[in-house]
Amino acid sequence: MIEDGAVKRVGVWLVGARGSIxxxxxxxHAALVxxxxxxxxxxxxxxxxxxxxxxxxxxLVFGGHEIRAGALLDEARAVLDGCGLPGMADRYxxxxxxxxxxxxxxxxRGGGPAIDGLATERVGAASDxxxxxxxxxxxxxxxxxxxxxxxxxxxxxxxxxxxxxxxSWEDLDALDGAMKGxxxxxxxxxxxxxxxxxxxxxxxxxxxxxxSRIPALCQLAExxxxxxxxxxxxxxxxxxKSVLSELxxxxxxxxxxxFGQNILGNMDGAILDNPDNKATKLHSKDxxxxxxxxxxxxxxxxxxxxxxxxxxxxxxxHIHFEGFLGGRMSLQFTWSGVDSLLAAPLVxxxxxLVAFAAARGESxxxxxxxxxxxxxxxxxxxxxxxxxxxxxxxxxxxxxAR
Numbered sequence: 001m002i003e004d005g006a007v008k009r010v011g012v013w014l015v016g017a018r019g020s021i022x023x024x025x026x027x028x029h030a031a032l033v034x035x036x037x038x039x040x041x042x043x044x045x046x047x048x049x050x051x052x053x054x055x056x057x058x059x060l061v062f063g064g065h066e067i068r069a070g071a072l073l074d075e076a077r078a079v080l081d082g083c084g085l086p087g088m089a090d091r092y093x094x095x096x097x098x099x100x101x102x103x104x105x106x107x108x109r110g111g112g113p114a115i116d117g118l119a120t121e122r123v124g125a126a127s128d129x130x131x132x133x134x135x136x137x138x139x140x141x142x143x144x145x146x147x148x149x150x151x152x153x154x155x156x157x158x159x160x161x162x163x164x165x166x167x168s169w170e171d172l173d174a175l176d177g178a179m180k181g182x183x184x185x186x187x188x189x190x191x192x193x194x195x196x197x198x199x200x201x202x203x204x205x206x207x208x209x210x211x212s213r214i215p216a217l218c219q220l221a222e223x224x225x226x227x228x229x230x231x232x233x234x235x236x237x238x239x240x241k242s243v244l245s246e247l248x249x250x251x252x253x254x255x256x257x258x259f260g261q262n263i264l265g266n267m268d269g270a271i272l273d274n275p276d277n278k279a280t281k282l283h284s285k286d287x288x289x290x291x292x293x294x295x296x297x298x299x300x301x302x303x304x305x306x307x308x309x310x311x312x313x314x315x316x317x318h319i320h321f322e323g324f325l326g327g328r329m330s331l332q333f334t335w336s337g338v339d340s341l342l343a344a345p346l347v348x349x350x351x352x353l354v355a356f357a358a359a360r361g362e363s364x365x366x367x368x369x370x371x372x373x374x375x376x377x378x379x380x381x382x383x384x385x386x387x388x389x390x391x392x393x394x395x396x397x398x399x400x401a402r
Contacts, residue, residue, distance in 0.1 A: 006385070009061045010355045011148030013139055013201075015192050016157030017064025017103045018267055020311060021206075023096070023158075024344040025075035027088065030095035032348075033058045041345035043371075044352050054352045054393055055359075063102030063142040065135070065192070069120045072100040082310045083338050102145075104138045107131045107191055110184035114274040128179035128186050135195035150358055152351045153196035153203045155189050155230075156343070158268065160209040161276035161284070163187045168216065172223070175216040186214075193217050196244050197226040202354045205230030206347060208280050222364050227357050229350065229366040233372040235342035236335050236370060237262060237315035238285055242384040244319075244333075245292045250275040254322040257298040258289055261316050265309030266339060273305040285374060291382045313339045346372055353395075368394030 003315035009189065013098035014022045044054055073096045076089035089096065105121040109131050125131035143151050166185050168178035178185045186194065189209035196203040197220045205211030205228075212221065214230045221228050234242065237260055248255050263269075272278045286301045315335045323329055350372055357366055365379020371387040381387050 001157060007017045008059060009146055009148045010055045010059050010351065011139075011143055011146055011151035012062045012064075012351050013061050013142060013151050013153045013196075014062060014064035015106065015153065015155040015189075016066065017062075017099070018066040018068055018070055018072050018075050019156060019158075020075060020079045020268075020340045021156040021343045021347065022062075022064065023072055023079050023089075024340040025347050026072065026096055026099045027076045027080060027092045028344045029057060029060060029062070029348060030092035031088070034092075036091070041342070043346070043349045048392060048395060051373055052129060052356065054356045054361075057348065057352075060348070060351060061146045061148060062099040063146070064099075064104075064139065065106035066103050067106040067108055067115075067120070067122050068118055072096045072103070079311055079316075079340050083341060102142060107135060107188050109191065110163070110187045112187075112276060114271050114277050115158050115188070118158070118271075127182055128184065129176075131191050132179070132195045132198065135192055136199050139195060139201065140201060150355055151199075151201040152195070152354050153192060153201055154347055154351065155192060155205045155207050155209065155211055156204070156347065157189070157207060157209070158271040158335070159207055159277050159281050160187050160189055161274075162280045163190075163210060169214045170216065172216040172219040175214075186375075188251075190214060190217065193228065194220065197224055197228060200224045200226050202226060202358055203228040204347075204354055206233040206343070206349050206350070208232040208283070208375065212301075218365065225361075225363040227354055227360075227363050227366050227367045228377075229354060230373060230375075230377050232281075232285075233343050233346055234372060234374045235339065235346065236313055236337050237317065238288060238374045239384065240315075240333065240335055241288055242292070242382055242387075245289055246330075246385070247385050248319075248321060249292065255289075255293050255297050255319060257318075257320045258293075259300050259302075259318045260285075260314065261302040261304070263304050263306045263309060263315075264313040264339065265305065265307050266311050268339065269303075269305040269306075269309075272303050279305055283375075288374065288382045291380065311338050311340050313337055358396075362398060368398075 168174040193212035365378035370376035
C-alpha cells in the first residue's frame with residue numbers, strides 16, 4: 001500500500017541507516033521541510049542551483065539498511081545533544097520513527113572483522129548473488145510502498161578494508177557467474193552498488209570503500225541506464241587542502257612537506273582504529289596533494305580514535321614550504337568540526353543532484369559531482385574551485401560540460 005502523499009517522491013535508501021550521518025540527515029531534513037532551519041551548508045541552496053529544476057526537499061522519503069539494532073531516534077539524540085542541540089531530535093521524533101520503520105537488516109558478507117563485529121542484525125546469504133537479490137527486494141519494496149519514482153542509494157556505512165581484486169571484476173558477465181558461487185567476490189559496499197544499479201536506481205558512495213568503483217559495475221550502470229557517483233565525502237581537512245594547496249601553486253611557492261593529523265571519536269573513528277579499515281581511508285585522504293602539487297611533496301596523514309571527542313573531528317596540519325631565495329617558511333591550521341553536521345547537508349545535495357541527473361536521462365559515472373568527494377570518480381581534477389566551476393557548467397548543460 002502506498003503511503004499517503006507519496007506521489008512523485010524520490011526515495012533515499014541509506015546504507016548505514018542508524019548511523020550518526022543518517023540520523024542527522026533525517027532530522028535535518030525534517031527541520032528544513034518544517035521551516036525550522038535555514039539551508040546553511042547545502043550547496044544546492046546557492047545560486048545557480050536554486051534556479052535549476054532539482055527535486056524539492058519535501059519530495060524526499062527515507063529508508064535503508066542497517067546491521068546494528070537500536071532506534072534511529074536514540075542515535076539522533078546522542079548525536080544532536082552531543083553537538084549542543086539538546087531536544088532537537090525529539091522535535092522530529094515522528095520523522096525519525098517513520099524512517100526507522102523502513103529500515104531493514106543489512107548485509108555483512110565480505111566486510112571484514114571490524115564491521116562484522118558490529119552486526120547484531122544481518123541478512124544471511126549463501127552467495128553474493130543471493131545477497132544482492134535480498135538487497136534489491138528491500139529497495140523494490142520500499143519504492144513500491146512509498147510511491148518513489150526513483151531511488152538514490154547512499155552508502156554512509158563504516159569504511160571497509162580494501163578488498164583483494166577478483167579477476168571477474170573486469171567484466172560484468174564474468175562477475176555474474178562468479179557471484180553465484182559460495183565465495184565472497186564483492187564487499188558489502190559493492191553488493192549494495194550492484195543491487196541499486198541493477199534495479200536502475202542511482203548509487204552514491206559517500207565512503208572510501210570500493211562501492212561502484214569496479215569496471216564490471218560501471219558496465220552494469222551503463223547497461224541499466226543508472227547513474228552513480230563517489231567516493232568519500234569531502235567535509236573537513238581534505239576540503240581545506242583542496243583549496244589551500246592551489247594557493248601555493250598560483251604563488252609559485254614550493255611545498256616541501258605536508259603533514260596532517262586527525263583525531264575523531266565517533267563510530268567511524270572506532271572502525272578506523274582497525275589498521276585494515278584505516279588503510280582504505282588514508283589512501284583516499286592522502287593522494288590529493290600529489291595531484292595538485294606534484295609527486296615530489298613529502299606528505300603524510302594520520303588518523304587516531306579518541307573516544308571522548310564523540311562527533312567532533314579535529315585535524316592539525318603543518319605545511320613546510322620554500323619561498324624566494326630558498327627561504328624556509330611554514331603554515332599551520334587546525335580544523336575542528338562536527339562530522340555529521342558537515343556531512344548531512346552534502347548527502348541531501350547529492351540526492352537532489354543525482355535525481356536531477358537521472359530525470360534528464362543521464363547514466364554512468366557523474367564526474368561533475370567531484371566537488372563533494374575526496375577521491376572523485378570520473379575526473380582527475382582535485383582543485384575545489386575548478387571542480388565547482390565544472391559542476392555548475394554541467395548543471396546548465398551536461399553535454400557542454402564534457
